[in-house]
Amino acid sequence: MAWAVFLILSFLCIGSVAAMILSRNQAHNALFLVLSFSSLGGLFGLLDAPFAAAVQVLVYAGAIMVLFLFAIMMFNLRGELPVRVKKTRLAFTVGLGTILLAELLLAGRKLVLGSPGAASAAGGDTARLGHFLFSDYLYAFEITSLLILAALVGALALAGKREGS
Amino acid sequence: MTTFMALAPLLTVVFGALVVLLLEAFMKRANREPLGYVAALALLAAGFFVIRSWNRDLDYFGGRLVLDRFSLLLIALFVILGLFVLLMGLKYAARQGMNLGEFCGLVLLAVAGLMIMVSSTDWLVVFLGLEVLSVASYALSGLKKTDRTSSEAAAKYFLMGSFAGAFFVFGLALVFGTSGSLDFSTLLAGGVSGAGLAPAGAVGLGLILAALSFKIAIAPFHMWAPDVYEGAPTPVTVFLTVGPKAAGLAVLFRLLVPLLRNEPFAAVFGSALSLMAVLTMFAGNLAALRQRSVKRMLAYSSIAHSGYLIVAVIAGDGPSLVFYLVVYLFMNAGAFSVLAAMSRKGVEYTALDDFAGLGRRYPWLAACLSVFLLSLAGFPPTAGFLAKFYVFSGAVREGHVALAVAAVLASLISVAYYLKVIVFMYMKEDQGEAAIDQENPALYLVIFLCLFGVVQLGLWPGNLLALIRQALSAAF
Known part of the structure; x- marks a missing residue:
C-alpha cells in the first residue's frame, strides 16, 4: 500500500516538475510547482515526518507560491519568451545533464536496494x-x-x- | 578550550554591522563618512580579539565553531581585506552614487560570512556562512544603482550564485544521507581508511566541490566572474576577488588534503582538480590578453590566480597557499585601488586608453600600479615572485611536475598583458582626457599599505612565513 502511494506521489512530483520546466506559460509554471511541492509534502508524510510535511505544504505550497503568483501578476509577463538556443549548446547541456542524472541514479540505486542509510534513524516529532x-x-x-x-x-x-x- | 570568547570576533563584526545600519537611519545624506569609521572600528576590534585568541585553541557550540590558528590567520586576512574595502569606499561611495551606510553594513555582514565559513568543519555551518557571504555580495555588487552594468552584475551573480548554492545543498543532502553526520571528519574517515566513499557520498562531494569551485571562480565554473567583477563597484570587486576565493580555498584545503593522500580517491578527484587548475590558468590568462578595459583584464587575471592557488591545494602545501593568499590580497587590492583612484564624480576611467600617458601626469600613481602589476606577473623582488615560487616549487616537491610546468607557462602568458598596461602608461602619447579627482586620503592610505605589503613581503617574508608555518603545523 505504502509502495503504491510512494510511486504515485513520486511520479506526480517528478512529472509536475518536468511539466513546469517544459510549459512556457508563467502561471502554469507556478501551479505545476504547487503540485510538485504538495506531492513532496505527501512523500515527507510517508517517511513519518509529519512536521516536515506540514511545513512543506504551508510554507512552500502556500506562502511562497502566493508570492510567486503575485510577482507574475505584477510583472504581467504574458508574452511567451522567444526560444533562442544554439544547437551545440543544447547538445552540450543535454549531454552534461544526462551524465549528472546517470551519476545520481547510480548513487540512488545503491541507497534504495541497500540497507537504509545512516541518517534514516533520526525521525522525530x-x-x-x-x-x-x-x-x-x-x-x-x-x-x-x-x-x-x-x-x-x-x-x-x-x-x-x-x-x- | 570551550568558551564564549570564541564568538567574540564574529559578534563584534555583526554588532558593528547592526550599529552602522541603525546609525544610518538617523544621519543626514550629506556626510555619512562617520559610518565608515564606525565600521572600521568594529573590524579593528575584531582584529584585537583575533590576536587575543591566538594560541588558545578556543571552541564553542560543541566544536562547531573552532578558532584554531589556521582559521585565525584567515580571519585576520579578512579583517584586513574588510578594512581596505571600507577605506576605498569612503569617498568612492559619494562620487559614484552609492549609499555608504548600506555599503559598510553589507561589507561587515559579508566579512562575518567569511569568518563563519573558515572557522568550522561542520558542513551546515560552512554552507550557511557561504550563503551569508553570497547574499551580502549579491547586494554589494548592485549598489551602484545609476549604473546598468552594476545592476546586471548583481542579477547575474544572484542567479548563478543561487544555482551553485542549490548544488551545494543537494550535495550536502547526499553526504548527510550516507554518512549520517554533518562533520567533515566523518566523510573523511570513509575516504581515508581506504574503504572508499559510498557512491552517493562521492557524488554529493562532487556536487559540493562544483559549488565551491563556482565561488572561487575556477574553470569551467568561472563564466559569471568577468561580468560581475567588471560591473561591481571597484571596492566591491576587490572584496569579491579576494574574500570568497580565500574562504572557499580554505574550506577546500581542510576538506581535500586528508583525502588526496589516499590512493583511490586521489586518482579521481586529484586528476579532475589538476585539469581544472590548468584550464583555469589558461582560460583566465588567454582571455585577459584581449581585453581593452583594465578592470576586465584584472578580472580575468584574478581567475588565472585561482588556478595557481588550486595548485597549492593539490600539492597539499598549506603554508604556500596562505602566503600566496596574503600576497594576493596586497597586490590585487593595490591594483584595484589605483583603478578606484582613476575616477572623479560620476566617472570612472577603466579603459586601457585612459591609462596612456599616466606616467607623466600622475607619476606616483603610475609607479604604484606598475609595482602591483609586476608583482601580479611574478617579477622579483616583489612579493608576487616569492608567492609563485613557493607554490610552484611545492608542487614540484610533491611530484606534480607537469602541473608546475603548466603554471609557469601560464604565468609567462600573463606577463604580456600586465606589461601592456605599463607600456601604455609610460610610452603612449597622452590623450589628455582623464582628469582625476585626487582628494582621497583614505584611498591613498590603502595604496600605500598595499605597496608596503608587496615590497616588504617580497624582501623580508621571513616573519610572516614563520607565523604561517607555526599556524599550520598543529592542524595538518
Missing part, C-alpha cells in the same frame, strides 16, 4: 526537533537569522530609493 534546534544546531540556527538579516538589508539596499534622487 516537533519536541525533538525543537530540542535539536536549540542544542545541537544552535549555532546554525543563529547563523540562519544572520542570513535573513543580510538578505533583508541587501533587498532594501537594491530596492530602496536612489541616492540623491
